[in-house]
Amino acid sequence: MKVEITSFSSSFFEYLCGFIWFDQDKLEALMKRYPIGATEQGESIFWHINAENKITNGHIITMDSETGKVYDDSWYYQDGRPTCMFGEHLLGAFPSQTVALVTDELTAAVMSCFPTPYVWLATGKEQTTPTDLFPLVGKTVVVFPNKGEYNKWQETLQAVPNLQFHLSDVMENVQGDCHTIAQMVLSQQPLRPTEEEAALMRMEDANPNIALLVKALNLEVVGVSSIDEDAMKPISKSEVKSEPPPQIEDDEAMKSFLMAQEKRWHGRNPECHKCSRSHEGINGTYCDELHQYVEYGKGNCGR
Known part of the structure; x- marks a missing residue:
């Protein structure tokens, strides 16, 4: 399989670009924290890198670039080899920082772009074992289970000795279709306007009455045409060509x-x-x- 170790040309980054919050600086900082690659088909590869900065595996996610819905997943190495947690390479860089632990890599990557006091890690699998969490021993950990997984996480965490953890129930109280904390946060973020919406916003800034007119007549922008700058330049009299009247054919x-x-x-x-x-x-x-x-x-x- 031909892949790129780091690439912005994936459905994941295309999805994030649909939100105003994710500007170029935030996306570049995200890539620096977690190297995220891509397949030839544009699928995102979330590399799991251990404390020695070695790739143990890569989680390939197939998702919709418009809705963020995940359709399928697979692993770069499919030989059953053990893998570390996603973001585990950051533990050495932030030894005293509280760890926020989630299930999927997409959630960890998204939440790391918001101002929180945590370093975000993900197990990358639904069935997490106590052995998977041993690198967190001695750390202060806040776990954000997906909706409906609170009890399962509680059993797993209690089986890890010397682990100081807090189990958040924030997703258990969320109404609607959000199942992860990242989905909940993104649902409150304004979307980046389309080209048509941006054009309408510029017109409304120039003339606030346009907004009233659009609302009163229930109008919508269906297309934006570029302005020919040469056509907007004033024409001098010397440039005006006078053409003779058309001649009638003598037949x-x-x-x-x-x-x-x-x-x-x-x-x-x-x-x-x-x-x-x-x-x-x-x-x-x-x-x-x-x-x-x-x-x-x-x-x-x-x-």
Whole structure:
């Protein structure tokens, strides 16, 4: 499998970019704390690095880049080898800091981007054993179980000797579809506006009345077109080109058309236009003797 050890081109980082909170500085700091890679398909790889800064395994997560929903997971090494906790390499760098422990790597990575007094670690598996938690002995640990996993975590933690821990029940009291503390926190974060929404916000900043108009008429921005800067520049008189009027083609069809038009509206009957009993009307030569317009080229009044 061809992978990148560190890469921002993954569904995980694409998901985080949908929130205003995660700017470039926060994402770069996140990558520095936890090297996160990617597969050729854009799946995120959360590397588990031990205290000796060696990769023991990588948890490959398949997730929706828009909703954050996890569809599947697998391991980079599938030979059943033991692995350390996600973020275990940070324990030596922050020896006196309280450890926040969660189940999945995505939650630990997300929560590390918010101002908390913890260093965030994750077991990376649903069935955590007391042996998995031995590196935390002597540390002060706060555990944030996923919704519905409080009792399971309590049994596991009590089996670890000399471990000072506090078990949080914050997720047990959360209403709705949030199952992890990261989902709860992200549900309260404003999303990054789309290109259309950003354009509307700029217009509202320029003219607050636009917001009232949009609300009153229930309007929405359906597209944004770029402005051609050259088209917005003033045009000098010297740049204005005067073009001659279009020339009528001198062909037989056009001649016939013009002649017919001349006959109907402005033509003269060559035999009648000098007659005292005729005059030129709007539709040609009018014969006062016949009380009608006469055909072009014919004198049929009998005079």
